[in-house]
Amino acid sequence: MNDATVSDRRLAGVELGGTKAIVVLADGLDIVERVAIPTTTPAETLARAVDVLAAWRFDAIGIGSFGPVRVDRSAPDFGTMLDTPKPGWRGARIVAPFAERFACPVALDTDVNVAGMAEAAVGAGRDCRTIVYLTIGTGVGGGIVVAGKPVAGRLHPEVGHLRLRRAAGDAFTGACPFHGDCVEGLISGPALAARFGRDPAKVDPADAGWEMAVQDFAELFAALMLTLSPERIIVGGSVALGQPDLMVRATVVAADRLIGYVPDYDAEALARIVVPPALGHDAGPLGTIFLAASALPG
Incomplete structure (x- = not known):
């Protein structure tokens, strides 16, 4: 996907997040x-x-949603929310309200995949064949984009x-309701709040408690490098952008774990x-526009 694909189109997008939709x-x-x-x-x-979109004219809609959500168009439950921890959203039909209201292509993918599409096309991943887009906030999501496609x-x-x-x-047991100490259960915003007993945004970057999070981030970065070589x-x-020193420290530790082998x-x-x-915060919204462009015929 490149910016020429959308340069002469009028396109709409919905970034459906856990706390707000844009x-x-x-x-x-x-x-x-x-x-x-x-x-x-x-x-x-x-x-x-749908009401917001009804006031506009456009050629296609791209929806980037939190998940897990069924993105396989061949599946009988395409466009349906799966076992999400978001209360009340399990089984929600995400695509149907838009497809039933608008006579245009409607594409669906995850919020992190669409953000990765935008970053790959015109952001930090431009000219890269393989990128991973991570968002560390209320949850932890990862989108993988290869040659512009999620x-x-x-x-x-x-x-x-x-x-x-x-x-x-x-000894932290983790905060994920499904897996306990998975990545999300260790380094998401709520997980760090549980670890520190307060809002992690208010914790001094020099606090010794961050060392465990550094180790967890390093392990994640090392695993991604070994599996995908992005x-x-x-x-x-919010977590990553609010604690940039955390990312710097984690890359040093990750390198130490990898350098002996690679x-x-x-x-x-x-x-x-x-x-x-x-x-920045435009990665998701702009990504829905690239996704909408991908749904256009031809």
Whole structure:
């Protein structure tokens, strides 16, 4: 996917997050309208998004949703929310309200996949063949984009629920309701709040308690490098952007774990590979526009 694909199109997008949905309209790559909606019940949230879109003219809609959500168009439950920890959203039909209301293509993918599409096309992953887009916030999500296209198989990647080697001496049981000490259960915002007993944004970066999180991030970065060998790992979300020193420290530790086996992955190389998003908070909304473009015929 490249910016020429959308340059002469009027496209709409919905970034459906766990706390808010952002509905956008774009002329090419320029977002000209933007409306934020609180994520409440599925019926209320999706109906409000449809109402916003009904006032605009566009050629296609891209939806980037939190998950897990069925993105396989051949599946009988395509467009349906699966076993999400978001109360009330399990079984919600995400695509149907839009497909039933608008006579245009409607595409669906995960919120992190679409953000990765935008970063790969015009952001920190530009000119890279393989990137991983991570968001560390209320949850942990990971989108994998290869040659401009998001990776999906039977389901979409669920990087946040990987089980990784625990740091020596760490007794924290984790906060994921499904897996306890998976990635999300260790380094998401709620997990860090449980570990520290307070809002992690208010914890001094020099606090010794961050060392365990550094170890967890390092283990995640090392696992991604060994499994996918991405040219960029782009890390966004409130936790990562609020504690940038955490990412720097984690890349050094990750390099130490990798360098004995893969000399290419030293600290200097990982400092270039693990980066913040160039598009900031616009990665998701702009990604839905690239997704909408991918649904256009021809």
